Amino acid sequence: MRQFPAFFKLEGARTVVFGSGIEAARKARLLVSAGADVLLVGATALTSDAPDVAGNVTLVPPSHAASALAGARLAIVAEDNPTAIALVRAAGVPLNVVDRPDQCDFTVPSIIDRGDVVVAIGTNGTSPVLAKALRTKIEALLPARLGDLAALAGRMREQVKAALPDFSARRRFWERVLTGRAADLAYAGDLEGAEAAMTADLSAPAGQGVVHIVGAGPGDPELLTLKALRLIQEADVVFHDRLVSGGILALIRRDADRVPVGKAKGNHSVPQEQIHELLIAAARAGKRVVRLKGGDPFVFGRGGEELDAVEAAGITAFVVPGISSALGCAASAGIPLTHRDHAQSLTLVTGHAKAGGVPDLDWQALAKRGQTVTVYMGVGTAATIADRLIEAGRGPEAPVAVIENGTLPTEKTVYGMLEELPRLIEVNGILGPALLIIGEVATPRARVSTPAATTTEAVPA
Numbered sequence: 044m045r046q047f048p049a050f051f052k053l054e055g056a057r058t059v060v061f062g063s064g065i066e067a068a069r070k071a072r073l074l075v076s077a078g079a080d081v082l083l084v085g086a087t088a089l090t091s092d093a094p095d096v097a098g099n100v101t102l103v104p105p106s107h108a109a110s111a112l113a114g115a116r117l118a119i120v121a122e123d124n125p126t127a128i129a130l131v132r133a134a135g136v137p138l139n140v141v142d143r144p145d146q147c148d149f150t151v152p153s154i155i156d157r158g159d160v161v162v163a164i165g166t167n168g169t170s171p172v173l174a175k176a177l178r179t180k181i182e183a184l185l186p187a188r189l190g191d192l193a194a195l196a197g198r199m200r201e202q203v204k205a206a207l208p209d210f211s212a213r214r215r216f217w218e219r220v221l222t223g224r225a226a227d228l229a230y231a232g233d234l235e236g237a238e239a240a241m242t243a244d245l246s247a248p249a250g251q252g253v254v255h256i257v258g259a260g261p262g263d264p265e266l267l268t269l270k271a272l273r274l275i276q277e278a279d280v281v282f283h284d285r286l287v288s289g290g291i292l293a294l295i296r297r298d299a300d301r302v303p304v305g306k307a308k309g310n311h312s313v314p315q316e317q318i319h320e321l322l323i324a325a326a327r328a329g330k331r332v333v334r335l336k337g338g339d340p341f342v343f344g345r346g347g348e349e350l351d352a353v354e355a356a357g358i359t360a361f362v363v364p365g366i367s368s369a370l371g372c373a374a375s376a377g378i379p380l381t382h383r384d385h386a387q388s389l390t391l392v393t394g395h396a397k398a399g400g401v402p403d404l405d406w407q408a409l410a411k412r413g414q415t416v417t418v419y420m421g422v423g424t425a426a427t428i429a430d431r432l433i434e435a436g437r438g439p440e441a442p443v444a445v446i447e448n449g450t451l452p453t454e455k456t457v458y459g460m461l462e463e464l465p466r467l468i469e470v471n472g473i474l475g476p477a478l479l480i481i482g483e484v485a486t487p488r489a490r491v492s493t494p495a496a497t498t499t500e501a502v503p504a
Protein backbone atom coordinates (compact mmCIF):
# COMPACT_ATOMS: atom_id res chain seq x y z
CA MET A 44 0.00 0.00 0.00
CA ARG A 45 1.67 3.21 -1.11
CA GLN A 46 -1.13 5.54 -0.10
CA PHE A 47 -3.09 5.74 3.12
CA PRO A 48 -6.85 5.71 2.53
CA ALA A 49 -8.85 8.02 4.81
CA PHE A 50 -12.21 9.77 4.65
CA PHE A 51 -12.08 13.53 5.23
CA LYS A 52 -14.92 15.43 6.88
CA LEU A 53 -15.58 18.42 4.65
CA GLU A 54 -18.95 19.59 6.01
CA GLY A 55 -18.69 23.40 5.96
CA ALA A 56 -14.94 23.28 5.23
CA ARG A 57 -13.33 25.60 2.73
CA THR A 58 -11.95 23.87 -0.36
CA VAL A 59 -10.44 25.46 -3.44
CA VAL A 60 -10.61 24.26 -7.03
CA PHE A 61 -8.56 25.84 -9.80
CA GLY A 62 -9.84 25.62 -13.36
CA SER A 63 -12.52 26.77 -15.76
CA GLY A 64 -13.30 23.54 -17.61
CA ILE A 65 -15.49 20.50 -17.15
CA GLU A 66 -12.98 18.72 -14.89
CA ALA A 67 -12.97 21.63 -12.45
CA ALA A 68 -16.78 21.69 -12.45
CA ARG A 69 -16.89 17.94 -11.76
CA LYS A 70 -14.50 18.22 -8.85
CA ALA A 71 -16.53 21.15 -7.50
CA ARG A 72 -19.67 19.03 -7.68
CA LEU A 73 -17.98 16.16 -5.85
CA LEU A 74 -16.82 18.45 -3.06
CA VAL A 75 -20.27 20.03 -2.79
CA SER A 76 -21.78 16.55 -2.42
CA ALA A 77 -19.52 16.07 0.64
CA GLY A 78 -20.86 19.32 2.13
CA ALA A 79 -17.80 21.47 1.40
CA ASP A 80 -17.78 25.20 0.67
CA VAL A 81 -16.12 25.40 -2.71
CA LEU A 82 -14.18 28.37 -4.03
CA LEU A 83 -13.66 27.98 -7.76
CA VAL A 84 -10.72 30.00 -8.98
CA GLY A 85 -10.42 31.02 -12.60
CA ALA A 86 -13.88 30.27 -13.95
CA THR A 87 -16.16 33.12 -14.95
CA ALA A 88 -19.16 30.80 -14.92
CA LEU A 89 -19.86 27.20 -14.07
CA THR A 90 -19.90 24.96 -17.13
CA SER A 91 -23.24 23.55 -18.16
CA ASP A 92 -21.95 20.25 -16.75
CA ALA A 93 -22.53 21.38 -13.18
CA PRO A 94 -25.52 23.74 -13.08
CA ASP A 95 -26.94 21.95 -10.03
CA VAL A 96 -24.15 23.01 -7.68
CA ALA A 97 -24.12 26.68 -8.68
CA GLY A 98 -25.57 27.79 -5.33
CA ASN A 99 -22.79 26.11 -3.34
CA VAL A 100 -19.83 27.36 -5.34
CA THR A 101 -18.24 30.80 -5.10
CA LEU A 102 -16.41 32.03 -8.19
CA VAL A 103 -13.11 33.71 -7.34
CA PRO A 104 -10.87 35.69 -9.72
CA PRO A 105 -7.26 34.42 -9.99
CA SER A 106 -6.01 37.63 -8.37
CA HIS A 107 -7.73 36.52 -5.10
CA ALA A 108 -6.37 32.98 -5.18
CA ALA A 109 -3.92 33.41 -2.28
CA SER A 110 -6.59 34.71 0.08
CA ALA A 111 -8.98 31.97 -1.08
CA LEU A 112 -6.44 29.40 0.06
CA ALA A 113 -6.19 30.81 3.59
CA GLY A 114 -7.61 28.16 5.95
CA ALA A 115 -8.53 25.78 3.11
CA ARG A 116 -8.80 22.08 4.02
CA LEU A 117 -7.65 20.96 0.57
CA ALA A 118 -7.15 22.20 -2.98
CA ILE A 119 -7.53 20.65 -6.41
CA VAL A 120 -5.85 22.04 -9.51
CA ALA A 121 -7.90 20.88 -12.48
CA GLU A 122 -5.94 22.57 -15.27
CA ASP A 123 -2.35 23.03 -16.41
CA ASN A 124 -1.49 25.85 -14.01
CA PRO A 125 2.01 25.90 -12.39
CA THR A 126 1.19 29.22 -10.70
CA ALA A 127 -1.78 27.66 -8.92
CA ILE A 128 0.35 24.70 -7.82
CA ALA A 129 2.98 27.07 -6.41
CA LEU A 130 0.31 29.07 -4.56
CA VAL A 131 -1.19 25.96 -2.96
CA ARG A 132 2.25 24.72 -1.94
CA ALA A 133 3.10 28.13 -0.42
CA ALA A 134 -0.16 28.02 1.56
CA GLY A 135 0.68 24.53 2.89
CA VAL A 136 -2.71 23.18 1.76
CA PRO A 137 -2.95 19.47 0.74
CA LEU A 138 -2.96 19.36 -3.04
CA ASN A 139 -4.38 17.23 -5.82
CA VAL A 140 -3.43 17.98 -9.42
CA VAL A 141 -5.74 16.27 -11.89
CA ASP A 142 -3.89 13.71 -14.04
CA ARG A 143 -0.53 14.49 -12.37
CA PRO A 144 -0.05 11.87 -9.64
CA ASP A 145 3.60 12.96 -9.25
CA GLN A 146 2.37 16.38 -8.08
CA CYS A 147 -0.32 15.14 -5.69
CA ASP A 148 -0.37 15.03 -1.90
CA PHE A 149 -3.57 13.01 -2.18
CA THR A 150 -5.44 11.33 -5.03
CA VAL A 151 -9.21 11.24 -5.55
CA PRO A 152 -10.49 7.66 -5.71
CA SER A 153 -13.27 6.26 -7.82
CA ILE A 154 -16.34 6.37 -5.60
CA ILE A 155 -19.48 4.35 -5.00
CA ASP A 156 -21.84 6.50 -2.98
CA ARG A 157 -24.62 4.79 -1.01
CA GLY A 158 -25.20 7.49 1.56
CA ASP A 159 -23.53 6.38 4.78
CA VAL A 160 -21.72 3.64 2.90
CA VAL A 161 -19.01 4.90 0.59
CA VAL A 162 -16.64 2.63 -1.30
CA ALA A 163 -13.49 4.29 -2.60
CA ILE A 164 -11.18 2.58 -5.09
CA GLY A 165 -7.71 3.97 -5.55
CA THR A 166 -4.93 2.84 -7.87
CA ASN A 167 -2.25 5.12 -6.45
CA GLY A 168 -2.92 7.41 -9.37
CA THR A 169 -1.68 4.77 -11.80
CA SER A 170 -4.92 4.05 -13.63
CA PRO A 171 -8.14 5.96 -12.97
CA VAL A 172 -9.75 4.01 -15.82
CA LEU A 173 -9.05 0.70 -14.08
CA ALA A 174 -10.51 2.14 -10.87
CA LYS A 175 -13.68 3.09 -12.77
CA ALA A 176 -13.93 -0.39 -14.30
CA LEU A 177 -13.64 -1.94 -10.82
CA ARG A 178 -16.21 0.48 -9.50
CA THR A 179 -18.72 -0.71 -12.12
CA LYS A 180 -18.23 -4.31 -11.01
CA ILE A 181 -18.57 -3.54 -7.31
CA GLU A 182 -21.48 -1.18 -7.92
CA ALA A 183 -23.44 -4.09 -9.39
CA LEU A 184 -23.05 -6.06 -6.16
CA LEU A 185 -24.15 -3.41 -3.70
CA PRO A 186 -27.87 -2.97 -3.04
CA ALA A 187 -29.15 0.48 -3.93
CA ARG A 188 -30.51 0.94 -0.38
CA LEU A 189 -27.33 -0.15 1.40
CA GLY A 190 -26.95 3.36 2.81
CA ASP A 191 -30.43 3.17 4.36
CA LEU A 192 -29.46 -0.01 6.17
CA ALA A 193 -26.24 1.60 7.42
CA ALA A 194 -28.14 4.66 8.60
CA LEU A 195 -30.63 2.45 10.47
CA ALA A 196 -27.76 0.54 12.09
CA GLY A 197 -26.28 3.88 13.11
CA ARG A 198 -29.56 5.00 14.69
CA MET A 199 -29.87 1.73 16.63
CA ARG A 200 -26.27 1.58 17.77
CA GLU A 201 -26.76 2.96 21.30
CA GLN A 202 -29.90 0.91 21.91
CA VAL A 203 -28.05 -2.24 20.86
CA LYS A 204 -25.07 -1.35 23.01
CA ALA A 205 -27.32 -0.95 26.03
CA ALA A 206 -29.20 -4.18 25.38
CA LEU A 207 -26.10 -6.25 24.59
CA PRO A 208 -23.18 -4.98 26.68
CA ASP A 209 -21.09 -8.03 25.78
CA PHE A 210 -19.02 -7.25 22.68
CA SER A 211 -19.23 -10.76 21.16
CA ALA A 212 -23.00 -10.94 21.60
CA ARG A 213 -23.23 -7.55 19.95
CA ARG A 214 -21.08 -8.63 17.01
CA ARG A 215 -23.20 -11.76 16.52
CA PHE A 216 -26.33 -9.61 16.59
CA TRP A 217 -25.01 -7.27 13.91
CA GLU A 218 -23.81 -10.16 11.75
CA ARG A 219 -27.26 -11.74 11.99
CA VAL A 220 -29.36 -8.68 11.26
CA LEU A 221 -27.13 -7.05 8.66
CA THR A 222 -27.17 -10.15 6.47
CA GLY A 223 -30.60 -11.47 7.37
CA ARG A 224 -34.26 -10.61 7.19
CA ALA A 225 -33.85 -7.08 8.53
CA ALA A 226 -31.38 -6.31 5.76
CA ASP A 227 -33.70 -7.74 3.13
CA LEU A 228 -36.57 -5.61 4.41
CA ALA A 229 -34.37 -2.48 4.32
CA TYR A 230 -33.24 -3.27 0.76
CA ALA A 231 -36.89 -3.65 -0.21
CA GLY A 232 -37.57 -0.14 1.14
CA ASP A 233 -39.39 -1.28 4.30
CA LEU A 234 -37.29 0.54 6.91
CA GLU A 235 -39.98 0.29 9.57
CA GLY A 236 -40.11 -3.47 9.06
CA ALA A 237 -36.33 -3.64 9.17
CA GLU A 238 -36.21 -1.70 12.43
CA ALA A 239 -38.92 -3.90 13.92
CA ALA A 240 -37.00 -7.02 12.86
CA MET A 241 -33.83 -5.69 14.49
CA THR A 242 -35.64 -4.72 17.68
CA ALA A 243 -37.34 -8.12 17.87
CA ASP A 244 -34.00 -9.86 17.38
CA LEU A 245 -32.58 -7.95 20.33
CA SER A 246 -34.95 -9.65 22.75
CA ALA A 247 -35.34 -13.00 20.94
CA PRO A 248 -32.64 -13.82 18.39
CA ALA A 249 -34.43 -14.69 15.19
CA GLY A 250 -33.69 -18.08 13.78
CA GLN A 251 -35.84 -17.61 10.72
CA GLY A 252 -34.50 -16.97 7.23
CA VAL A 253 -36.22 -15.53 4.18
CA VAL A 254 -37.19 -16.82 0.77
CA HIS A 255 -36.44 -14.91 -2.42
CA ILE A 256 -38.36 -16.13 -5.44
CA VAL A 257 -36.07 -15.01 -8.22
CA GLY A 258 -36.46 -14.88 -11.99
CA ALA A 259 -33.35 -16.12 -13.76
CA GLY A 260 -34.38 -14.94 -17.23
CA PRO A 261 -34.33 -17.10 -20.35
CA GLY A 262 -30.78 -18.42 -20.01
CA ASP A 263 -28.10 -15.88 -20.89
CA PRO A 264 -26.45 -15.01 -17.55
CA GLU A 265 -26.05 -11.40 -18.69
CA LEU A 266 -29.83 -11.07 -18.70
CA LEU A 267 -30.01 -11.52 -14.93
CA THR A 268 -31.06 -8.45 -13.01
CA LEU A 269 -28.50 -6.92 -10.63
CA LYS A 270 -30.71 -7.96 -7.73
CA ALA A 271 -30.96 -11.55 -8.94
CA LEU A 272 -27.18 -11.75 -9.26
CA ARG A 273 -26.63 -10.40 -5.76
CA LEU A 274 -29.17 -12.74 -4.20
CA ILE A 275 -27.76 -15.77 -6.02
CA GLN A 276 -24.35 -14.92 -4.67
CA GLU A 277 -25.60 -14.36 -1.13
CA ALA A 278 -27.87 -17.40 -0.86
CA ASP A 279 -27.19 -20.27 1.54
CA VAL A 280 -29.31 -22.57 -0.56
CA VAL A 281 -30.68 -22.32 -4.11
CA PHE A 282 -33.62 -24.44 -5.26
CA HIS A 283 -33.58 -24.24 -9.04
CA ASP A 284 -35.64 -25.29 -12.01
CA ARG A 285 -34.45 -27.43 -14.87
CA LEU A 286 -34.59 -24.46 -17.23
CA VAL A 287 -32.06 -22.39 -15.28
CA SER A 288 -28.93 -22.44 -17.44
CA GLY A 289 -25.53 -23.79 -16.40
CA GLY A 290 -24.01 -20.33 -16.84
CA ILE A 291 -26.37 -18.98 -14.20
CA LEU A 292 -25.92 -21.89 -11.82
CA ALA A 293 -22.16 -21.27 -12.02
CA LEU A 294 -22.76 -17.92 -10.30
CA ILE A 295 -24.01 -19.57 -7.10
CA ARG A 296 -21.55 -19.39 -4.17
CA ARG A 297 -19.47 -22.54 -4.04
CA ASP A 298 -20.31 -23.28 -0.44
CA ALA A 299 -24.05 -22.82 -0.97
CA ASP A 300 -26.34 -25.82 -1.40
CA ARG A 301 -27.85 -26.28 -4.85
CA VAL A 302 -31.01 -28.30 -5.01
CA PRO A 303 -32.48 -29.14 -8.44
CA VAL A 304 -36.26 -29.32 -8.20
CA GLY A 305 -36.65 -29.21 -11.95
CA LYS A 306 -39.75 -29.83 -13.88
CA ALA A 307 -39.74 -31.25 -17.36
CA LYS A 308 -43.11 -31.19 -19.10
CA GLY A 309 -45.26 -33.93 -17.61
CA ASN A 310 -42.39 -35.06 -15.41
CA HIS A 311 -42.38 -33.16 -12.15
CA SER A 312 -39.20 -34.41 -10.58
CA VAL A 313 -40.17 -32.85 -7.24
CA PRO A 314 -43.93 -32.41 -6.70
CA GLN A 315 -45.01 -28.81 -6.20
CA GLU A 316 -46.18 -29.42 -2.63
CA GLN A 317 -42.80 -30.83 -1.75
CA ILE A 318 -41.04 -27.80 -3.25
CA HIS A 319 -43.12 -25.63 -0.89
CA GLU A 320 -42.10 -27.79 2.06
CA LEU A 321 -38.43 -27.63 1.11
CA LEU A 322 -38.52 -23.82 0.87
CA ILE A 323 -40.29 -23.49 4.21
CA ALA A 324 -37.99 -25.93 6.01
CA ALA A 325 -34.84 -24.20 4.73
CA ALA A 326 -36.13 -20.76 5.79
CA ARG A 327 -37.14 -22.12 9.20
CA ALA A 328 -33.60 -23.42 9.58
CA GLY A 329 -32.47 -19.79 9.30
CA LYS A 330 -31.15 -19.99 5.74
CA ARG A 331 -31.19 -17.34 3.06
CA VAL A 332 -33.20 -19.22 0.48
CA VAL A 333 -33.33 -18.47 -3.23
CA ARG A 334 -35.95 -20.18 -5.34
CA LEU A 335 -34.51 -19.68 -8.82
CA LYS A 336 -36.92 -19.98 -11.71
CA GLY A 337 -36.53 -19.71 -15.48
CA GLY A 338 -37.75 -16.45 -17.03
CA ASP A 339 -40.06 -14.53 -14.71
CA PRO A 340 -41.48 -16.29 -11.63
CA PHE A 341 -44.96 -14.88 -12.19
CA VAL A 342 -45.26 -15.76 -15.89
CA PHE A 343 -46.27 -19.41 -16.21
CA GLY A 344 -43.84 -20.11 -13.40
CA ARG A 345 -45.94 -21.10 -10.37
CA GLY A 346 -44.26 -18.27 -8.48
CA GLY A 347 -47.65 -17.24 -7.12
CA GLU A 348 -48.29 -20.66 -5.62
CA GLU A 349 -44.88 -20.72 -3.98
CA LEU A 350 -45.28 -17.20 -2.62
CA ASP A 351 -48.67 -18.11 -1.11
CA ALA A 352 -47.32 -21.27 0.49
CA VAL A 353 -44.26 -19.60 1.98
CA GLU A 354 -46.20 -16.61 3.31
CA ALA A 355 -48.90 -18.86 4.72
CA ALA A 356 -46.14 -20.53 6.74
CA GLY A 357 -45.29 -17.12 8.25
CA ILE A 358 -42.05 -16.68 6.35
CA THR A 359 -40.96 -13.39 4.81
CA ALA A 360 -40.74 -13.71 1.05
CA PHE A 361 -39.65 -11.41 -1.76
CA VAL A 362 -40.14 -11.73 -5.50
CA VAL A 363 -37.56 -10.60 -8.02
CA PRO A 364 -38.77 -10.36 -11.61
CA GLY A 365 -36.85 -11.87 -14.48
CA ILE A 366 -36.88 -11.42 -18.23
CA SER A 367 -39.60 -13.72 -19.42
CA SER A 368 -38.66 -16.00 -22.29
CA ALA A 369 -41.04 -14.26 -24.71
CA LEU A 370 -39.10 -11.03 -24.26
CA GLY A 371 -35.67 -12.67 -24.25
CA CYS A 372 -36.35 -14.88 -27.27
CA ALA A 373 -37.94 -12.09 -29.30
CA ALA A 374 -35.04 -9.73 -28.62
CA SER A 375 -32.50 -12.39 -29.42
CA ALA A 376 -34.21 -13.26 -32.71
CA GLY A 377 -34.82 -9.60 -33.59
CA ILE A 378 -38.61 -9.98 -33.59
CA PRO A 379 -40.43 -6.90 -32.28
CA LEU A 380 -43.39 -8.23 -30.31
CA THR A 381 -45.40 -5.11 -31.03
CA HIS A 382 -45.11 -2.98 -34.14
CA ARG A 383 -47.10 0.08 -35.10
CA ASP A 384 -47.86 -1.41 -38.54
CA HIS A 385 -48.40 -5.05 -37.58
CA ALA A 386 -49.21 -5.73 -33.95
CA GLN A 387 -51.08 -3.47 -31.54
CA SER A 388 -51.30 -6.02 -28.76
CA LEU A 389 -49.35 -8.89 -27.33
CA THR A 390 -50.81 -11.95 -25.67
CA LEU A 391 -48.89 -14.52 -23.66
CA VAL A 392 -50.59 -17.91 -23.55
CA THR A 393 -49.68 -21.37 -22.38
CA GLY A 394 -50.01 -24.25 -24.78
CA HIS A 395 -50.26 -26.74 -21.96
CA ALA A 396 -53.31 -27.14 -19.72
CA LYS A 397 -52.94 -28.19 -16.07
CA ALA A 398 -54.80 -31.40 -16.80
CA GLY A 399 -52.79 -31.98 -20.00
CA GLY A 400 -53.52 -31.09 -23.64
CA VAL A 401 -54.35 -27.65 -24.98
CA PRO A 402 -55.98 -25.22 -22.55
CA ASP A 403 -59.40 -23.75 -23.15
CA LEU A 404 -58.35 -20.48 -24.78
CA ASP A 405 -60.43 -17.82 -26.53
CA TRP A 406 -59.43 -18.91 -30.03
CA GLN A 407 -61.67 -16.33 -31.74
CA ALA A 408 -59.84 -13.52 -29.96
CA LEU A 409 -56.42 -15.06 -30.59
CA ALA A 410 -57.20 -15.52 -34.29
CA LYS A 411 -57.62 -11.80 -34.94
CA ARG A 412 -55.01 -10.03 -37.06
CA GLY A 413 -52.98 -7.07 -35.82
CA GLN A 414 -51.66 -8.81 -32.72
CA THR A 415 -48.85 -11.10 -31.63
CA VAL A 416 -49.53 -14.33 -29.77
CA THR A 417 -46.65 -15.94 -27.90
CA VAL A 418 -47.13 -19.52 -26.79
CA TYR A 419 -45.18 -20.97 -23.87
CA MET A 420 -44.96 -24.76 -23.51
CA GLY A 421 -46.55 -25.14 -26.94
CA VAL A 422 -44.20 -27.51 -28.77
CA GLY A 423 -46.15 -30.67 -27.90
CA THR A 424 -49.53 -29.12 -28.72
CA ALA A 425 -48.49 -27.03 -31.74
CA ALA A 426 -50.63 -29.01 -34.20
CA THR A 427 -53.82 -28.45 -32.19
CA ILE A 428 -52.97 -24.79 -31.60
CA ALA A 429 -52.49 -24.19 -35.34
CA ASP A 430 -55.75 -26.06 -36.15
CA ARG A 431 -57.78 -24.13 -33.57
CA LEU A 432 -56.48 -20.77 -34.75
CA ILE A 433 -57.17 -21.58 -38.42
CA GLU A 434 -60.65 -22.89 -37.56
CA ALA A 435 -61.28 -19.62 -35.72
CA GLY A 436 -60.40 -17.60 -38.81
CA ARG A 437 -56.66 -16.95 -38.69
CA GLY A 438 -55.13 -17.17 -42.17
CA PRO A 439 -53.14 -20.39 -42.70
CA GLU A 440 -50.36 -18.23 -44.12
CA ALA A 441 -49.94 -16.20 -40.90
CA PRO A 442 -46.22 -15.99 -40.04
CA VAL A 443 -44.87 -18.06 -37.16
CA ALA A 444 -41.47 -18.31 -35.54
CA VAL A 445 -40.26 -21.04 -33.23
CA ILE A 446 -37.33 -20.16 -30.98
CA GLU A 447 -35.62 -22.97 -29.13
CA ASN A 448 -33.11 -22.34 -26.31
CA GLY A 449 -33.52 -18.60 -26.81
CA THR A 450 -30.59 -16.40 -25.67
CA LEU A 451 -28.34 -19.46 -25.18
CA PRO A 452 -25.44 -20.43 -27.44
CA THR A 453 -27.63 -23.30 -28.73
CA GLU A 454 -30.44 -20.95 -29.78
CA LYS A 455 -32.27 -22.01 -32.92
CA THR A 456 -34.93 -19.96 -34.69
CA VAL A 457 -37.08 -21.27 -37.51
CA TYR A 458 -39.73 -19.41 -39.48
CA GLY A 459 -42.73 -20.53 -41.49
CA MET A 460 -46.53 -20.28 -41.84
CA LEU A 461 -49.18 -21.21 -39.31
CA GLU A 462 -50.50 -24.16 -41.33
CA GLU A 463 -47.05 -25.76 -41.40
CA LEU A 464 -46.23 -25.17 -37.71
CA PRO A 465 -46.18 -28.83 -36.62
CA ARG A 466 -44.01 -29.82 -39.58
CA LEU A 467 -41.69 -26.86 -38.94
CA ILE A 468 -41.13 -28.20 -35.44
CA GLU A 469 -40.72 -31.80 -36.52
CA VAL A 470 -38.45 -31.26 -39.52
CA ASN A 471 -36.14 -28.96 -37.60
CA GLY A 472 -35.93 -31.32 -34.62
CA ILE A 473 -37.23 -28.75 -32.12
CA LEU A 474 -37.51 -30.40 -28.72
CA GLY A 475 -37.74 -27.36 -26.46
CA PRO A 476 -37.69 -25.38 -24.42
CA ALA A 477 -39.15 -23.38 -27.24
CA LEU A 478 -41.42 -20.43 -27.68
CA LEU A 479 -43.92 -20.00 -30.51
CA ILE A 480 -44.53 -16.52 -31.88
CA ILE A 481 -47.55 -16.11 -34.10
CA GLY A 482 -48.35 -12.93 -36.01
CA GLU A 483 -47.13 -10.61 -38.74
CA VAL A 484 -44.02 -9.66 -36.76
CA ALA A 485 -42.72 -13.24 -36.79
CA THR A 486 -40.61 -12.95 -39.92
CA PRO A 487 -36.85 -13.08 -40.39
CA ARG A 488 -35.24 -9.67 -40.74
CA ALA A 489 -31.80 -8.27 -41.46
CA ARG A 490 -30.26 -8.36 -38.02
CA VAL A 491 -28.02 -5.67 -36.69
CA SER A 492 -26.45 -7.99 -34.12
CA THR A 493 -26.98 -11.73 -34.45
CA PRO A 494 -25.66 -14.07 -31.73
CA ALA A 495 -22.97 -16.19 -33.33
CA ALA A 496 -24.74 -19.48 -32.69
CA THR A 497 -28.20 -18.44 -33.87
CA THR A 498 -29.35 -20.31 -36.93
CA THR A 499 -32.19 -19.11 -39.08
CA GLU A 500 -33.81 -21.88 -41.03
CA ALA A 501 -36.90 -22.10 -43.13
CA VAL A 502 -39.02 -25.21 -43.28
CA PRO A 503 -37.60 -27.47 -45.99
CA ALA A 504 -39.82 -27.90 -49.06
Ligand SMILES: C[S@@+](CC[C@H](N)C(=O)[O-])C[C@H]1O[C@@H](n2cnc3c(N)ncnc32)[C@H](O)[C@@H]1O
Binds near residue numbers: 286341344418419
Ligand atom coordinates in the same frame (compact mmCIF):
# COMPACT_ATOMS: atom_id res chain seq x y z
C1 LIG B 1 -42.84 -23.47 -17.25
S1 LIG B 1 -42.66 -22.26 -18.49
C2 LIG B 1 -41.73 -21.09 -17.63
C3 LIG B 1 -41.78 -19.74 -18.24
C4 LIG B 1 -40.92 -18.75 -17.50
N1 LIG B 1 -41.44 -18.45 -16.21
C5 LIG B 1 -40.74 -17.44 -18.30
O1 LIG B 1 -41.15 -16.38 -17.84
O2 LIG B 1 -40.17 -17.54 -19.38
C6 LIG B 1 -41.49 -23.00 -19.55
C7 LIG B 1 -41.63 -22.55 -20.97
O3 LIG B 1 -41.00 -21.29 -21.15
C8 LIG B 1 -40.45 -21.21 -22.46
N2 LIG B 1 -39.01 -21.01 -22.34
C9 LIG B 1 -38.31 -20.89 -21.21
N3 LIG B 1 -37.01 -20.65 -21.50
C10 LIG B 1 -36.91 -20.62 -22.82
C11 LIG B 1 -35.84 -20.40 -23.74
N4 LIG B 1 -34.61 -20.15 -23.30
N5 LIG B 1 -36.10 -20.44 -25.05
C12 LIG B 1 -37.34 -20.66 -25.50
N6 LIG B 1 -38.40 -20.86 -24.70
C13 LIG B 1 -38.17 -20.84 -23.38
C14 LIG B 1 -40.78 -22.52 -23.15
O4 LIG B 1 -41.99 -22.35 -23.83
C15 LIG B 1 -40.94 -23.44 -21.97
O5 LIG B 1 -41.74 -24.56 -22.31
